Amino acid sequence: MSEFDVRTMLENAIAHYNSGRVQEVVRLSNQILKISPKNPDALNLLGITAYQMGQLDIATGLLQQAVRNAPDRPSFLNNLGNVLMAKNRIDEALETYYRVLEINPQLAEVRHNIGCLLQEQGKLKRAIEFYQSAIDINPEYVEAYTNLGSLLQEQGEYHDAIEIYNRALEINPNIPEIHNNIGIILQIQGIVNQSSRYIKEAVARHQHALTINSQYPAGESNLGLALQKQGNMEGAISCYKRALKIDPKFQNAHYNLSFVELQRGNFKDGWYHHTARYGRDADTIVPFCESGIDLENKRILISKEQGLGEELFFLRFMPRLKSFGVWLxxxxxxxxxxxxxxxxxxxxxxxxATSLNDIDFIFMLGDLPRLLDVDDVEQIPPPISVQISSEDLASVQERLSEIGPPPYVGIAWWAGVKNDMISYRKVDFRCLAKLFRDIECTVLILQRDVVAEEITAFSEILGRRVHNFSDYNQDLDKMAALLKLIDHHVTVSNTNVHLRAAVGKSSSVLIPMYTVARIWIDQEKSSSWYPGTVIYRQNEKLGWDHSFGRLKKDLQLIPI
Known part of the structure; x- marks a missing residue:
């Protein structure tokens, strides 16, 4: 068979490939290889066909042969890089893509792929450079804009992220993911800047994303979150349920809906959705009373939750489990x-727990309420009560006596993960400094990750020195001792609220308007979960005057 015939067969195989006729591609490519066993074009065609069929190992071998036989063909190297990227062989994929750029540095797709891999490796500055270079080569490369914007968003570079997103929308205004991402940024800015305008704009962005794609669960869930922050609970619930109708395993919708239902006292539904918080099927957990499991004399391991506060909160359910006669x-x-x-x-x-043997059952701590069928507020167990060593109490008492006289007031103003629209919550610390300016007390800063500038500014507004106990957040035994000894604890919802309850004391908890409230914040001014703890809410106009007036009165401190 002549070289002309081989070329004709190859052209036909390429045409079949472009039309999606896989069997014909494979047949013709194999015929070519019988005649010309090292034909790089046929090997490449078989390789990319295997890749599209999910046969990654076969694709790798074929494309490596194609590259060996034609080492200067950038398209073959790029295809090999794509397969290695799909196999998560990041270093090899990067090496392959860099070889492509040595041959042809003007391939935007390759630069974009390198950016993706560098981002996965945590080399964010280099990733940004490659995304930007891909855009410079192809100013209409929407995927590069999207990934660059997402990376800038993750780094908290919101202004730059929105600018990049808007450039992508100029090319294609109908990308729901970008509208959704802008909505997320606006929600975060609403929390940080305490501005209703941002939350309102976020609602509009999420709604617009859903007009483009009505079957977009992330859009529904994030719209629900924005509505929840506006106080529109019924609207939020509808959004979460629509998200779950689209995708019954959509984790964020389950998680957000669990908070709403639990705060409304709808425990059965609330614990059900809470079960899916790690992306699990909520139906995999069945209450003990329904499963018929005999727990007596069984060895049970309970695994922690992600946050320290979550642990301290859910530990209250362990005594009830212990009452089944288990080893715990x-x-x-x-x-x-x-x-x-x-x-x-x-x-x-x-x-x-790797050294533990003969464990009969392993459960997640946060699943205990559902496993124990806690479906009514009357069944809420009391908080745990921990013991503090006399040495820690004496050490902390000595430090307190050195800094000034009582009453001692511990203060913190933000919690959660900064720039996370679900967990982040904050109060302007300047408002707290003004609140205590004319009150006779010794102020202790308990805020984790506090910076020196905040300490200085707080002291200047307060008109006297504040005392930084932030380091105690790294030693929870000492923090527990401190929380037991101080007279008042004024804070946003955080781990130390749970820790103070565990040492038998209550907190004064500040709830900013655009906060997604925790499970235990179920009443307007108090908590069914922590008797004695008092809630102070920012009003819809983002003011604190009324709540701070109540707080001053409740603390019963002496004016200066």
């Missing part, structure tokens, strides 16, 4: 081991 082990954060070891209802506490 608990895997916790290393920072809590010594404290939790004082709880009498846990037989073994560790931060590494």
């Amino acid at each position: 082990a608990y895997q916790t954060d290393a920072r809590l081991v010594s404290m939790i070891s004082t709880l009498p209802f846990i037989d073994f506490v560790t931060d590494d």
